Amino acid sequence: MASSAHEASASALGYLFQAQLALLELLRGREERPDGAISLELHDDVAWEQDGRAVDLLQVKHHIRGVRALGDKDDDVWRTIKSWMDTHRPGDTDGPALTLVTTQHARPGTAMAALKAPNPQPARALELLVAAAEESKAQGTEDARAVFLQLPPAQRAVFVQRMRVIDGAPAIDDLDAQVRAKLRPVLPDGHADSFMKQLWAWWYEQTVEMLQKRHTSVSVTRLMQRISRIRDDYTSGRLPTLVEREDFPAEAEAELFDARFVHQLHWVGAGRQLNKAMVDYYRAYTQTVAWLEDDLVDLDELARFEDNLSDEWRREFDWMLDDLPDDATDREQEQAGKALLRKTLDQTRYRIREAYDEAFFSRGKHHELADRGRIGWHPDFEARVKDLIRATRA
Numbered sequence: 001m002a003s004s005a006h007e008a009s010a011s012a013l014g015y016l017f018q019a020q021l022a023l024l025e026l027l028r029g030r031e032e033r034p035d036g037a038i039s040l041e042l043h044d045d046v047a048w049e050q051d052g053r054a055v056d057l058l059q060v061k062h063h064i065r066g067v068r069a070l071g072d073k074d075d076d077v078w079r080t081i082k083s084w085m086d087t088h089r090p091g092d093t094d095g096p097a098l099t100l101v102t103t104q105h106a107r108p109g110t111a112m113a114a115l116k117a118p119n120p121q122p123a124r125a126l127e128l129l130v131a132a133a134e135e136s137k138a139q140g141t142e143d144a145r146a147v148f149l150q151l152p153p154a155q156r157a158v159f160v161q162r163m164r165v166i167d168g169a170p171a172i173d174d175l176d177a178q179v180r181a182k183l184r185p186v187l188p189d190g191h192a193d194s195f196m197k198q199l200w201a202w203w204y205e206q207t208v209e210m211l212q213k214r215h216t217s218v219s220v221t222r223l224m225q226r227i228s229r230i231r232d233d234y235t236s237g238r239l240p241t242l243v244e245r246e247d248f249p250a251e252a253e254a255e256l257f258d259a260r261f262v263h264q265l266h267w268v269g270a271g272r273q274l275n276k277a278m279v280d281y282y283r284a285y286t287q288t289v290a291w292l293e294d295d296l297v298d299l300d301e302l303a304r305f306e307d308n309l310s311d312e313w314r315r316e317f318d319w320m321l322d323d324l325p326d327d328a329t330d331r332e333q334e335q336a337g338k339a340l341l342r343k344t345l346d347q348t349r350y351r352i353r354e355a356y357d358e359a360f361f362s363r364g365k366h367h368e369l370a371d372r373g374r375i376g377w378h379p380d381f382e383a384r385v386k387d388l389i390r391a392t393r394a
Helices: 002-028 075-087 122-135 139-150 153-161 172-186 192-211 220-232 250-255 260-267 271-293 299-323 330-346 359-372 381-393
Strands: 037-040 046-050 053-061 097-102 163-166
Touching (some): 053 075, 122 153, 172 220, 250 271, 260 381, 271 299
Parallel strands (some): 097 163
Antiparallel strands (some): 046 053
């Protein structure tokens, strides 16, 4: 059981490494291949595409630190070669480049070392691979070696000519730092962690899309557009959205069931709005905490925004009271409160930042103010909130 669990965790780590390395590879290749795109598990583990055609296939191998150097008889080598032989014609002179990316270091004097850039020696690598295929007795690689040796010599030569090895690739713990190094000119001062959290979240969404074949690849252009868009959120008039709708946890609905802002919604018959209100409240509250932790806003700025919302609400609330007759029925008061709620949540006159126009934040902050009893919807909300507080303390 322990061995099986270890193998499963290693496999999962390998897939995660593959996905993260693809982002680093896309950043590395953006100058050499500005019109290129990266795919996952389509042509190979990772692949570069040009005009929809695979031009470089990457087999990605991740190992924990301390694993011995990579030799020509190792499983990784022959599994990689077998995969390439199975999926593409080895002797195709116009076929894609074939790249083995590994966290291991190629052992000196091996074919793997001879295939390293910047001065690969494919003829020498071919000799060493043929020798390794003939000499090895490993049962796990027997089929791959046999198929390789059965290739006509000319095809073998072309096949190896297309190969290259990138060894000593950063381990999974080091990939984030490598990505940051590539992005250093665009990382916002003091907010690099927040920026990277957004970029990685977006990239994981893209990997899922690719693995589910909803789209086949991510282009250099699309990546750079996303990076530019995230960077723009850190300019003076904007803010990044760090909490998405799907981040609302299932247990939060039960925790908010008895919140004061929820009672306020019930008082004006807005029961159908409860879930949406809870999501907006949660997102706005969590978003505020995240901004404060990242020093993206300060308490004075938040206080001014809340004061503006409260002042605008107070004007509309007073108009509502003026329009209600002194002998208004419970039903009329409820309807008036619901109309005020709708009008208030639809208004976007005030924003925490001029260019930050996410409606959920304003709606959520209104619910937060209602939860504190600073604002409300029912004409008699203040007395009702006091009753709630007394009942809670009783």
